[in-house]
Amino acid sequence: MSTITPGSPEPVVTATSPIRASNAIPTPSAPPPDVLRCAYMELVVTDLKRSRDFYVDVLGLVVTEEDDQAVYLRTLEEFIHHNLVLRKGPVAAAAAFSYRVRSPQDLDNAVAFYTELGCRVERRKEGWTRGVGESVRVEDPLGFPYEFFYDVQHVDRLAWRYDLYTPGSLVRIDHFNQVTPDVPRAVAYMEDLGFRVTEDIQDEDGTVYAAWMRRKPTVHDTAMTGGAGPRMHHLAFATHEKHNILAICDKLGALRRSDAIERGPGRHGVSNAFYLYLRDPDGHRIEIYTQDYYTGDPDNPVVTWDVHDNQRRDWWGNPVVPSWYTDASLVLDLDGNPQPVVERTDTSELDVTIGADGFSYTRRDEEDMPTWKQGEYKLGHQL
Amino acid sequence: MSTITPGSPEPVVTATSPIRASNAIPTPSAPPPDVLRCAYMELVVTDLKRSRDFYVDVLGLVVTEEDDQAVYLRTLEEFIHHNLVLRKGPVAAAAAFSYRVRSPQDLDNAVAFYTELGCRVERRKEGWTRGVGESVRVEDPLGFPYEFFYDVQHVDRLAWRYDLYTPGSLVRIDHFNQVTPDVPRAVAYMEDLGFRVTEDIQDEDGTVYAAWMRRKPTVHDTAMTGGAGPRMHHLAFATHEKHNILAICDKLGALRRSDAIERGPGRHGVSNAFYLYLRDPDGHRIEIYTQDYYTGDPDNPVVTWDVHDNQRRDWWGNPVVPSWYTDASLVLDLDGNPQPVVERTDTSELDVTIGADGFSYTRRDEEDMPTWKQGEYKLGHQL
Amino acid sequence: MSTITPGSPEPVVTATSPIRASNAIPTPSAPPPDVLRCAYMELVVTDLKRSRDFYVDVLGLVVTEEDDQAVYLRTLEEFIHHNLVLRKGPVAAAAAFSYRVRSPQDLDNAVAFYTELGCRVERRKEGWTRGVGESVRVEDPLGFPYEFFYDVQHVDRLAWRYDLYTPGSLVRIDHFNQVTPDVPRAVAYMEDLGFRVTEDIQDEDGTVYAAWMRRKPTVHDTAMTGGAGPRMHHLAFATHEKHNILAICDKLGALRRSDAIERGPGRHGVSNAFYLYLRDPDGHRIEIYTQDYYTGDPDNPVVTWDVHDNQRRDWWGNPVVPSWYTDASLVLDLDGNPQPVVERTDTSELDVTIGADGFSYTRRDEEDMPTWKQGEYKLGHQL
Amino acid sequence: MSTITPGSPEPVVTATSPIRASNAIPTPSAPPPDVLRCAYMELVVTDLKRSRDFYVDVLGLVVTEEDDQAVYLRTLEEFIHHNLVLRKGPVAAAAAFSYRVRSPQDLDNAVAFYTELGCRVERRKEGWTRGVGESVRVEDPLGFPYEFFYDVQHVDRLAWRYDLYTPGSLVRIDHFNQVTPDVPRAVAYMEDLGFRVTEDIQDEDGTVYAAWMRRKPTVHDTAMTGGAGPRMHHLAFATHEKHNILAICDKLGALRRSDAIERGPGRHGVSNAFYLYLRDPDGHRIEIYTQDYYTGDPDNPVVTWDVHDNQRRDWWGNPVVPSWYTDASLVLDLDGNPQPVVERTDTSELDVTIGADGFSYTRRDEEDMPTWKQGEYKLGHQL
Incomplete structure (x- = not known):
């Protein structure tokens, strides 16, 4: 069952997490770390x-x-x-x-x-x-x-050191993003660990494509993205303002390293934040992120987006580049060896939204996007 | 002959217009209007x-x-x-x-x-x-x-009326952009009309793909874009700051009209301005534009970009959507009938940069773009 | 005893609250509300x-x-x-x-x-x-x-409704600020209520002029400002970016209501936030505030500012207008009658920093401010 | 005779310069340099x-x-x-x-x-x-x-070198500002030199306190400020956006050099630009300035501000620090010796607007400013 219904033109807001796992890992009796x-x-x-x-x-x-x-x-x-x-x-x-x-x-x-x-x-x-x-x-x-x-060495907080700031200064770590095959199962475990869902992406059949979860009162400390995993999707840092993110792009252009820009800049639907995705020299994905909203109340409304809503991942309807769905970094076990990657069995967000068989909408009641949008969405599958 | 040479990693700067027309329209003896x-x-x-x-x-x-x-x-x-x-x-x-x-x-x-x-x-x-x-x-x-x-009715300049401003307020008209088959010929005529070239796009063989020309001391009052013409490519308005342009995108998203966004927002290579392209309900293209540079000195350096430079039209290397190259508005004759459109015979910028046969670079000495950039460029031709 | 020492050129950072009350209200045995x-x-x-x-x-x-x-x-x-x-x-x-x-x-x-x-x-x-x-x-x-x-009606979160945004949109409530004669006593009570000090202003003798305290992980949910009280100093709302605050000023100018601006805009030393103080039609003070920092770790460093540090309340050294120190709103008792106001007995921040007897510094080792700064500080006492 | 009339609540807009000199220097017959x-x-x-x-x-x-x-x-x-x-x-x-x-x-x-x-x-x-x-x-x-x-060496235009930008980068020289005793006489000479008035400050008696004049199509290339002269009031550089100016203030704070800030940041009434005034180590005044408007049409409307309009020099009604009126740099003759300074005989803007005898308004029909504004204006004369 899904919270997404065909008639609804907008994201669905619910009072509590709309995600149920059919095969949840049993909740430990021990309390989780805070x-x-x-x-x-x-x-x-x-x-x-x-x-x-x-x-x-x-x-x-x-x-x-x-x-x-x-x-x-x-x-x-x-x-x-x-x-x-x-x-x-x-x-x-x-x-x-x-x-x-x-x-x-x-x-x-x-x-x-x-x-x-x-x-x-x-x-x-x-x-x-x-x-x-x-x-x-x-x-x-x-x-x-x-x-x-808990134990950590304190160092100078350089917040006031404006003599050290650059036009694109990163001021906080914001969140992790993890790729895992079964999102509802991952969410159930993270809820046991004390995390709360703030937003998610589903389809009408109840398939969950991604979920955002938080401890600190922002949209997330980590998110679970459906896909072959365990893999690391990205690590995100925050800037103060949107122009700081644009300045990072400008600088990459000046350094003739604009190919480090994978996706964006843009405005997310989910989280309402302004974003940019970069790829580091090893291909690790870094997000630069700013201006999501306060989520610290226990009854903070949960926002569920339709996977076919063209504005869910980019509020401006700009297409998600396929590599953003397919690429992610390996994660290591405690011996330092890469964890084996397990494929997702649920349908993938890439397949249902980009390419010949994909379907997305900007206005739910209209069938077609204009040619300039259509093109980019239709062709993604051929990569 | 071209100002573009294979070894040069950056746009070429020259003291005067690098564009020569082989078939220029004869210069009138009458002085042009100022x-x-x-x-x-x-x-x-x-x-x-x-x-x-x-x-x-x-x-x-x-x-x-x-x-x-x-x-x-x-x-x-x-x-x-x-x-x-x-x-x-x-x-x-x-x-x-x-x-x-x-x-x-x-x-x-x-x-x-x-x-x-x-x-x-x-x-x-x-x-x-x-x-x-x-x-x-x-x-x-x-x-x-x-x-x-010359003669025109004066109305209130609302510059100080901040009670009327919206987050995306348009404060000035900035430029026109015209599509015409033969850019050097168009430039020669516009120079006769008193315009000066500020930037252009060429290839190593001297083919000119586009040229920017000004009367007021900004990068342009109009530009000539190579393609089937005469057609109107776009009309541009200026905002004060970059966040104003982002606010227009955000508002279009909120109105569920994000499909009005054709390309961008982004930073241009040519002009160094921040930009966004919209399509109005008839498909007329509107650019929102901010922060190019002063060009008013008679010896203002002319910047020539290599058509294969991936950052010439988007400094961040984001691909140009094919419709941006192919679509444009008809123009009317003085009787109000559409002018017939003549095809371009020179190679097109779309063909030489996007799609299976296209070729673009970010760093001239490296062959390949990473997969996330490659994909979008390679697929463009299939539309 | 004070954490402020004459030789120290910068705010003092301590691991825990540096404020001790000599006359603290006894801590209740009942746990405070969360x-x-x-x-x-x-x-x-x-x-x-x-x-x-x-x-x-x-x-x-x-x-x-x-x-x-x-x-x-x-x-x-x-x-x-x-x-x-x-x-x-x-x-x-x-x-x-x-x-x-x-x-x-x-x-x-x-x-x-x-x-x-x-x-x-x-x-x-x-x-x-x-x-x-x-x-x-x-x-x-x-x-x-x-x-x-706890119990409250949920309404639409309009975060995504960019069609409703204005250039100066207020997006969150941020904090209260209260005037009370004895700051250390107030702090001790608020700590019993579960609040934590994030920053404060002291002098070398240990007089505490103001303290900032938080529950949510920002610099404050409320602050205690030393002065005749109980009175309400201000209520603060947050914007996304600094230009939003400037837009409020611009709009007030356009409405010929610039006299609603009491102080600012500016950058705070304390909190590192960008600020503006307005006075509403009744004289209630409203702050517009953006971009302080995360304080949610239990060992978040506490920053103590010297009352004589000219940049503590305005990082750019612009003087605080005397009314900002002296004016505040009455508060009501549960019958709706104004609470009587008790004078502060400790020295006041206004007296020790502004006017003929005041003393402030930008660089601790230098005696004099340039004439343009001096003037404004010296004259404040004559109001 | 003045364009300022008591009943008018707003700046007066005229089609041509409203300034007439009674003692103009005779216009040369030789054409001025362009x-x-x-x-x-x-x-x-x-x-x-x-x-x-x-x-x-x-x-x-x-x-x-x-x-x-x-x-x-x-x-x-x-x-x-x-x-x-x-x-x-x-x-x-x-x-x-x-x-x-x-x-x-x-x-x-x-x-x-x-x-x-x-x-x-x-x-x-x-x-x-x-x-x-x-x-x-x-x-x-x-x-x-x-x-x-005319003859000058060309150097690299670093506009695209975003790797060199700082948060407060200065991108253009914008204008000069000169102090001279008799503004109408100065304006008449500058008009002979081919400059055009864009804005000015007058009182009801026709006294001209300052005038802005341009060659390039911005509000000014230079301004004439009434006062003891010849002296150099300031030199102005432009930034791209307002946050760049705020970043300069933040950096000065971080360097403990906030006393270099003489006035602002703020929004000008005249010019509508966002501004900041600094004093360099010798006391030379530097303005940082952004976002005035296009003035290049020959019939560009001239805006005359009432000297008593509190928002003419700061749109937010923040007072002008007296040193800004009184201090200026000497200028040299061609032998390198300081030019003698001649006092102004017309009334001074400082005297008529700040201090015990000064008079300013925000809304013309109301007598009093609130105490927080009043104070600062009334006290200025005592410096």
């Missing part, structure tokens, strides 16, 4: 110098610390040691999705919660990355390397 | 109410005057009667590209100049549109209906 | 039509509901019934500072907490304002009319 | 390193060339050698207001024009500053050192 927010990602990159150049010289992230194996980077408003670790390695992959928890005791909760889920759990007094103390890493039920930590 | 600026366009629309809704309710142009046959519209900083006339008619077309001249005497010059060119010339004491007095209209050597006027 | 966020203010206005014109026609707040006694207004991203109630009454005043709590049970906690504090407490099944259900109102230990509610 | 635009200023600074730091490290102007005596600076969109020369010298002063002319022949015109005016004229084949060729310098009838040149 997650504050997505805090950092550890990315394995194959050419550390080239990646450093992208994240530091082009995007302007601040180097907290570095050596010949890793670079620790943060945004301008951050006070913890890092929001991104670039670590040199043989295969480009995401090594950790790391969340900060409310207290040291939450590490105990994390261990109990994931142990009960039957997951591989590793706790390290000294942590895995510099500046971060005792941490718990797990291979979660979906195959993702999740980390939880 | 053109101040592009001032207004008269558009024939098939559904006056629907067009009024687009230009007034959606885009926020100000109605100076209207009746059941025509709507006279202006931008917020304008002090002359109108920048756009929507006139009801059976066939959507551009009825006049109207330039303001420096003095009443320039009408005499216009008559002499075009008479010597062998063009049909009509002078009307009372003008063709309300608010505009004595005017000269011609069918110019390229087949376009050009108008010249 | 406050989510500041949610709305009820303002008594003397001319309902004139106030409606200011908040609706000038500022663009959305009318959820209204009658001849009250107008219920909300911001564009809000989903609860209102963020501001304008109620007609004989004396301009703030009738309620209303917080949303996490659950209906928190009303029980509120009753117990304030009862133990010896405060007057009133619980109403039907609430005090339309759209809001069961609520608890108290006269808090500082004399302020605080309200707590 | 001035294109204000092109650069030569400033004498007392500490070259300190000034370089301000203009290059803080404001981000681009160094075209430099040695131990002078620094040649340009804006990002400029293609001529420089827009500002900082030259080391014993007394801070403006050494040249330099205009570019249309052709080399205009130098002959300049010589003839100023010779006929009885001015000291010097023509140098090799020019006065690096990168600029043959030039004419004069001590003009008002005592200002004016320069005219």
Whole structure:
């Protein structure tokens, strides 16, 4: 059953999550760790110098610390040691999705919660990355390397250091985005972990294509995107204003690196944020994001978008480039080996919206888009 | 011979126009009228109410005057009667590209100049549109209906009326853009009319794909785009800032009219301006444009872009949708009949840059674009 | 003892609140209600039509509901019934500072907490304002009319309705600001209520001039400003970007109501936000505010500013107009009568920074400001 | 006689300049040089390193060339050698207001024009500053050192070099502003030189306090401000958008140099531009300016503001700091000696608008400004 009905011209708003999993992982009896927010990602990159150049010289992230194996980077408003670790390695992959928890005791909760889920759990007094103390890493039920930590080194919050700002300054880490074959199952597990759904994409048959979930009161700390997984879809940083995102594009053009722009800039339907998707030298996808809305009330309305609504992923109706649906980064297990990728069995968003068999609408009651829109949507499948 | 050479990684800057016509129309001995600026366009629309809704309710142009046959519209900083006339008619077309001249005497010059060119010339004491007095209209050597006027009714310049501004307010008319088969020939004639080239697009063989020309000291008052013509490619209005253009997109999304967006928003390579292309209810193309640069010195450097430079039309390397190359509006002769359209014989920009046989580069020394960019460029030809 | 030391050139950052009250109100044994966020203010206005014109026609707040006694207004991203109630009454005043709590049970906690504090407490099944259900109102230990509610009518979140946006659209309620004679005592009570200090202003002797406290993870849900109280200093709404705030000023100019601008626009030192202070037709102060930073981690660093630091309240060193220090709105008791105002006994920020005896610095090691800055600071005391 | 009448609530718009000089300098019979635009200023600074730091490290102007005596600076969109020369010298002063002319022949015109005016004229084949060729310098009838040149070295226009942009990038030189005792007399001479008035400030008695005049089609290339002169009031550079100006303020705050901000940021009434006034290390005033309007039509409406209109110099009604009226830089004669300064005999704008005897209004029909505005205006005279 779906919340999407043919007659409705607009996204459907419901009081609670409209997603039900038929095959949910049993909820642990142990309470979940109290997650504050997505805090950092550890990315394995194959050419550390080239990646450093992208994240530091082009995007302007601040180097907290570095050596010949890793670079620790943060945004301008951050006070913890890092929001991104670039670590040199043989295969480009995401090594950790790391969340900060409310207290040291939450590490105990994390261990109990994931142990009960039957997951591989590793706790390290000294942590895995510099500046971060005792941490718990797990291979979660979906195959993702999740980390939880409280203890962290404080560094200067550079928010007032306008002498360091560039036109495209990144000021906060905003969210992760993960690819997983079965979105309702992933959502049920994340709800057990204490996350709340804020928006999702469905079709009339109730197939769920993606869901956004939050701990901090923004639209998300992470999202689950339906597809072959576990894979890392993207990591997002926030700017203050929209012109900052445009400035990143302008700079990439000036550097003759405009091909780092995969999609956008544009306005999302889902989240209402302004966005840009880049690809780093290893193909890891980075979103630059600004201006979603407050979601912190427990009865925050959940917004469900019709997968055929042409404005769900781009409010301006600009097509999503197929690579955005198909490409994603491998994720590592706790031994540092890539997790095997499992295909999605539900229909894919790419198939139902782009290409010869796809169907999308801007106004539900009208059949055809004008030729300039049609073309781009129809041709996507041939790649 | 071309100014484009294979080794050069960047646009070529020259002191004077790099365009030479092999078959130029002879220069009249009469001096040309002293053109101040592009001032207004008269558009024939098939559904006056629907067009009024687009230009007034959606885009926020100000109605100076209207009746059941025509709507006279202006931008917020304008002090002359109108920048756009929507006139009801059976066939959507551009009825006049109207330039303001420096003095009443320039009408005499216009008559002499075009008479010597062998063009049909009509002078009307009372003008063709309300608010505009004595005017000269011609069918110019390229087949376009050009108008010249000095006498015009002054109206309130609403620049300070911030109580009337909307988030996407249009503050000035900026330029016309015309489609014509032979760009060098068109440029030679426009130079005789007193225009100066500021930028152009060529290939290594010297084929000219488009040229931008100005009277007022911006990048252009009109541009000549190579293609089947005479046709009207677009009319452009300026906003103050980039966020105003994004706001127009956001509003179109909210009205479920995002399909009015044909291309963009983006940053142009040529002109360095921020842009958006819309299609009005009749398919007339409107550009929203902001922040090009001062060109008023007589030795203003001319910038020539390589047609294969992926960033020439979009600095961020986003592909140009094929309809942008192929679609344009008919133009009318002085009897109000559509001018016949003549095909271009030179190679087309669409063919040499988009589709299976196309070729474009971001960095001249590298062969391949990444898959996400490749795809969109390769597929364009199949429309 | 103060965290401010003469040698330190910059604000002092500490891990926990640097404010200690010598005369703190005893902490209740009952747990405080779990406050989510500041949610709305009820303002008594003397001319309902004139106030409606200011908040609706000038500022663009959305009318959820209204009658001849009250107008219920909300911001564009809000989903609860209102963020501001304008109620007609004989004396301009703030009738309620209303917080949303996490659950209906928190009303029980509120009753117990304030009862133990010896405060007057009133619980109403039907609430005090339309759209809001069961609520608890108290006269808090500082004399302020605080309200707590969970039950509220949901209304359309207009975030995506860009067709309704104006250039200066207000998208969220951000915070309250209260005037109270003894800031450390007020802070101790608010910490008992579960609030956390994010920033404050002190001098070398440890006098606290103001403190900012939050529940939601922004710089504040309310602030305590030292002065004669209890009084309401201001209510703040957020815009998306800085240009939205400038647009409000431009519109006030166009309406010949620029005298509604009391202070700003400018950049705050404290909070790092961009700001503007307006005065409504009754003199109630409204702040427009954008872009502070995330404060949700429990160890979020607290920033203490030296009262003599010229950039603490305006990062650009522009002087604070004296009325901003001296004027504030009365607050009502639960019978609707104005609370008596008690003078501050500690030194005032106005006295120590503006006027003949005031002292402020931009660079701590330099004595004099240039004449253009000096003048404005020196003269403030003569008002 | 004045165009200002007591009943009129708004600026008065006239078709031609409303300023008449009773003691105009006789118009030369020689035609004036054809001035294109204000092109650069030569400033004498007392500490070259300190000034370089301000203009290059803080404001981000681009160094075209430099040695131990002078620094040649340009804006990002400029293609001529420089827009500002900082030259080391014993007394801070403006050494040249330099205009570019249309052709080399205009130098002959300049010589003839100023010779006929009885001015000291010097023509140098090799020019006065690096990168600029043959030039004419004069001590003009008002005592200002004016320069005219055509020949100039072209340099890279960095408009597309977004890798070099800072958040506050200056992209064009916009205008000069000069202080002179008798504004109508100055205007008459400038009209002879081919300038046109776009806006001015008068009172009901016809006293002219300031006038704005242009060659390029913006509000001005220079303005005449009534006061003791000849002195240089300010030099203005343009940014693309308003947030760029705010970023300059933010950066000055971060550098603890906020005292370089003399006035603003704000919106001008006159010109409708967004502005900021800075003082450089020698006290030379620099304006940062963006978004005035097109004025290129010969019948461009002239806007006359009432000196008592509180919004004429700041559209938001924020008071003008007295130093802005009183301070200005000396100008040099052709021997490099400061020109003697002659007092103004007409009433001063400072006296009639600020201070105990001043009078200003926001709404003409209301007597009083609210206390927060009143205060600042009333106290200005005591400095």
